[in-house]
Amino acid sequence: MIKTASKRYINNFKGFSREIWILAIVTLINRAGTMVLPFLSKYLKEDLHFSLGEVGWIMVSFGCGSMLGSWLGGKLADKVGFYKIMIFSLFTSGLMFFGLQYITSFWGLCFGMFAIMTVADMFRPAMFVSVGAYATPETRTRAMTLIRLAVNLGFGLGPAVGGLIIMAIGYKGLFWVDGATCITAIVIFWIMVKEKTKSPYIDKKHPDEILTHSVLHDKPFWIFLFTCFATAMIFFQLFTTLPLYHHDQFGLTEFQTGLFMTTNGVMIFFLEMPLVSVFERKNVHKVKIILAGSILMAVAFFVLMLDFWIGSLIISLLLLTVGEMFAFPFSNAFAIGRAPKGHEGRYMALYTMSFSLAHITSSKIGMEIIDRFGYRANWLFMGILGIIAALAALYLYNFLHREPKKT
Incomplete structure (x- = not known):
């Protein structure tokens, strides 16, 4: 076996x-x-x-x-x-x-x-x-x-x-x-x-190429970038506000927090590639998978509002990790597949910039909310942001079906 x-x-x-x-x-x-x-x-x-x-x-x-x-x-x-x-x-x-x-x-x-x-x-x-x-x-x-x-x-x-x-x-x-x-x-x-x-492989014989000639005029891609920014922003809480929460709310040591981080890495190492292979074999639309990942990330932060129960940390981590495995690999593939011939670099630049911007804002906004209103308010904000990201992905999915060529 x-x-x-x-x-x-x-x-x-x-x-x-x-x-x-x-x-x-x-x-x-x-x-x-x-x-x-x-x-x-x-x-x-x-x-x-x-x-x-x-x-x-x-x-x-x-x-x-x-x-x-x-x-x-x-x-x-x-x-x-x-x-x-x-x-x-x-x-x-x-x-x-x-x-x-x-x-x-x-x-x-x-x-x-x-x-x-x-x-x-x-x-x-x-x-x-x-x-x-x-x-x-x-x-x-x-x-x-x-x-x-x-x-x-x-x-x-x-x-x-x-x-x-x-x-x-x-x-x-x-x-x-x-x-x-x-x-x-x-x-x-x-x-x-x-x-x-x-x-x-990137030519007119394949359906990955789209009609637009400039990323500035590619409305679906900008909707996609917002979804990437929002999901990255809430995911980065794992490395910024969550370690503080572990200590302040439940008194966990640095070693115990480190075990949570390790669990995230181990799950990704063993499960992400098989998950991607299953979705590819079933030919599931990439945006549908990104949408599901956004929802899982949102739920992960709503679960954290059960701040009287230490088990909420484990459930939240599992949901957040699975959401990451759904959203991020397929967002990579969507971005490069969306780019018209000769514009791949510009598209991937904006894609990576959405993560850089999320990295800058995630810690600052999260810390400000916690300082002013407490941890629960931050978890609520991040959960709502995840739902907004999911709605944007749903709008993107419907928009793509109205295009002459689909990504």
């Missing part, structure tokens, strides 16, 4: 091109190397002795750089090709991480973080375009899921290794390792993957 289950799980990973596997390995190395990020606030406050307000402004600079980098990366991927942008982004940001450790002034770090994230996040939309180029239409959603698994696994490994490096040689070691992994990852990619400027 275990052998059969293992075989079925492994079968979900078949059919990918060599380039997709290399891209997943490169992504894993790169994400595992971004171990500066989880410790950045702690480094700024404890090592450089900035106030919480100053740390907040440096993190805002970080987020603004991420937004600009996502936009530039997508636009330049269409102009000069994703391959060149990926190599430039990781190699240059690797060198910049080496230099960042020597900047210790407030304004220097504001400009430094803005600059490094502008360069570093040019990689993300270009990487998504590369998946569209190296994967067939039949494997594109699963390929996006494979990259997500690599990202999640990398983020899981990074903080643990980062903690050991801090204990051994201090925070400065993180910058050296982060820079080195960026450069190592992209050198592997450059040696093993040859440039492909255009995908043979």
Whole structure:
């Protein structure tokens, strides 16, 4: 029985091109190397002795750089090709991480973080375009899921290794390792993957192409972006307000909160790819799955209003994780599939920017609501936002059926 289950799980990973596997390995190395990020606030406050307000402004600079980098990366991927942008982004940001450790002034770090994230996040939309180029239409959603698994696994490994490096040689070691992994990852990619400027799969023979010639005039895509922003904003509560709630409401330790985070990662690792494969075999419309994911995320936060029962944390986490597995892989695939030929970078830029914006606003809005009105008010707000996202997805689904060509 275990052998059969293992075989079925492994079968979900078949059919990918060599380039997709290399891209997943490169992504894993790169994400595992971004171990500066989880410790950045702690480094700024404890090592450089900035106030919480100053740390907040440096993190805002970080987020603004991420937004600009996502936009530039997508636009330049269409102009000069994703391959060149990926190599430039990781190699240059690797060198910049080496230099960042020597900047210790407030304004220097504001400009430094803005600059490094502008360069570093040019990689993300270009990487998504590369998946569209190296994967067939039949494997594109699963390929996006494979990259997500690599990202999640990398983020899981990074903080643990980062903690050991801090204990051994201090925070400065993180910058050296982060820079080195960026450069190592992209050198592997450059040696093993040859440039492909255009995908043979994105053409007029396939129904994934739509009639619009500019993303600015693609109304359904903007509705989709709002759904992405809203679901990402409520999901990011898992890493911002929920750890505080665990301690304040139920007295959980950092270790116990860490177990919740680990549960989320383990569920994604073992269940996301099989779920995606099932939905693909049944040919379920991507927007329907995103809609279901939005509803599950909303319910996850309504459950948290049962703040007298610790079991609500477990039920909420399960619902939130399943909602994530429904919404995010298929939103990746919808975005790249929606893009007309030659506009893939612009579409993926806006897609990644919606997540960057959600990352910036999620913590700030959540903290403000909690500070003024308490945790229950925040859970209610996030739940209602999830329902609004689901209604937007439902409107999008109906809108798509009125188009001459459907995505």
